[in-house]
Amino acid sequence: MLYIVGIGAGSREGMTIAAQQAIERSELIVGYTKYAELIKEYFPDKNYFTTGMKQERDRVEAALKESGNKTVSLICSGDPQLFGMAGLAYELSPAHPDAKIVVVPGVTAAFSGGAVLGSPLTMDFAVISLSDLLTPAEKIRKRLECAAECDMVIVIYNPSSKSRADYLKKACDIVLKHRSGDTVCGYVRNIGRDGQESRVLTLSQLRDTAVDMFTTVYIGNSETRAINGKMVTPRGYRNV
Amino acid sequence: MLYIVGIGAGSREGMTIAAQQAIERSELIVGYTKYAELIKEYFPDKNYFTTGMKQERDRVEAALKESGNKTVSLICSGDPQLFGMAGLAYELSPAHPDAKIVVVPGVTAAFSGGAVLGSPLTMDFAVISLSDLLTPAEKIRKRLECAAECDMVIVIYNPSSKSRADYLKKACDIVLKHRSGDTVCGYVRNIGRDGQESRVLTLSQLRDTAVDMFTTVYIGNSETRAINGKMVTPRGYRNV
Numbered sequence: 383m384l385y386i387v388g389i390g391a392g393s394r395e396g397m398t399i400a401a402q403q404a405i406e407r408s409e410l411i412v413g414y415t416k417y418a419e420l421i422k423e424y425f426p427d428k429n430y431f432t433t434g435m436k437q438e439r440d441r442v443e444a445a446l447k448e449s450g451n452k453t454v455s456l457i458c459s460g461d462p463q464l465f466g467m468a469g470l471a472y473e474l475s476p477a478h479p480d481a482k483i484v485v486v487p488g489v490t491a492a493f494s495g496g497a498v499l500g501s502p503l504t505m506d507f508a509v510i511s512l513s514d515l516l517t518p519a520e521k522i523r524k525r526l527e528c529a530a531e532c533d534m535v536i537v538i539y540n541p542s543s544k545s546r547a548d549y550l551k552k553a554c555d556i557v558l559k560h561r562s563g564d565t566v567c568g569y570v571r572n573i574g575r576d577g578q579e580s581r582v583l584t585l586s587q588l589r590d591t592a593v594d595m596f597t598t599v600y601i602g603n604s605e606t607r608a609i610n611g612k613m614v615t616p617r618g619y620r621n622v
Numbered sequence: 623m624l625y626i627v628g629i630g631a632g633s634r635e636g637m638t639i640a641a642q643q644a645i646e647r648s649e650l651i652v653g654y655t656k657y658a659e660l661i662k663e664y665f666p667d668k669n670y671f672t673t674g675m676k677q678e679r680d681r682v683e684a685a686l687k688e689s690g691n692k693t694v695s696l697i698c699s700g701d702p703q704l705f706g707m708a709g710l711a712y713e714l715s716p717a718h719p720d721a722k723i724v725v726v727p728g729v730t731a732a733f734s735g736g737a738v739l740g741s742p743l744t745m746d747f748a749v750i751s752l753s754d755l756l757t758p759a760e761k762i763r764k765r766l767e768c769a770a771e772c773d774m775v776i777v778i779y780n781p782s783s784k785s786r787a788d789y790l791k792k793a794c795d796i797v798l799k800h801r802s803g804d805t806v807c808g809y810v811r812n813i814g815r816d817g818q819e820s821r822v823l824t825l826s827q828l829r830d831t832a833v834d835m836f837t838t839v840y841i842g843n844s845e846t847r848a849i850n851g852k853m854v855t856p857r858g859y860r861n862v
Contacts, residue, residue, distance in 0.1 A: 508769070
């Protein structure tokens, strides 16, 4: 049995009860070294197999193979679908016809970070990653353009890295073609972890702010407001 | 203290530990009658204040008022931001200057339903509600058009109701202008509850399928595939 488990932002409290149960039931925990360290603190008596960044395929192959005769949890931060390992596990599963996969959902950064900022995600929104490692840059630009044009709240994952230092600025420039510089935005760094930081700011300010790869960014829609320092997208109930 | 708590899809296991702790700490639980019934089973000894559909404002006002001298949990299904009460609570909070609000995130239907189908939400996606009760119909059409055009996976909330029986068909027709009728789609009804049903089907089939308001619908992007009956959006690791 292979559980593909979303552990949320990183605190034990942010895990679902189902995620906790899957890990408790497992004889082997497989994951990216950094996330495995978080989990080891809560489940110190388990066996772990960990690999580093960009070794996703090795990790998933190992988890599928071991799940033939063991209960295995393959852990992912946030939710195991979104930029996680569930998709890859299903892609590789035809070579492991006996593998039984169960995806255990978790709270992705869009929601754990949104809760820190207030309620940016009250309504329709789009999640867009700025990483062009696995998606062509032209497709990312097109998605930003479309999401900006139809006034959806936009959540940006992977806003920056050493080799992509100016990507958030470029993304803001695309959105600024359709939205005012006063649009309410926000970001949260190290969500649910030590050193959590957040800020509510305008789109013009966001454009000129440097954020790192541990940051999730929110661009409000035309109705999003700052209320007592919180980023709030109204739903419209007040007008009903 | 006012906790605005996402309880996930409805099972106790789908709740986060933080959501469970917030409810346990609370002297009063406020919520929509149907969701309160789910919670009462797990926390039978609490005091509850419940209201029916379309009484969101009464519920939130009551929760804000009571939180002045009590610890209160305002419960929402899924996540408390997305089509939940967190936004409205912040909107009404200036009239309750002493209210202390903490949003406790939960797993929204997009992710709990996606886990049932496989991994449709591996990458960039948009959430769009078809309910035109609080959003102009023209804006909804525009969002569908934009999300379809830039090849994002689309998750549809509120796909149908008695007065909107043909809305999903109309939404599919918009998407069909940009995507093939063979596009892999899926839906899940009663996610995580008794009578859960799911199906993976093509966009052409989805167009001619009747779904109810308890259903969450997924329209794949151009790369989404059906693998052993699961709906899987690849991330691209295999090509790296």
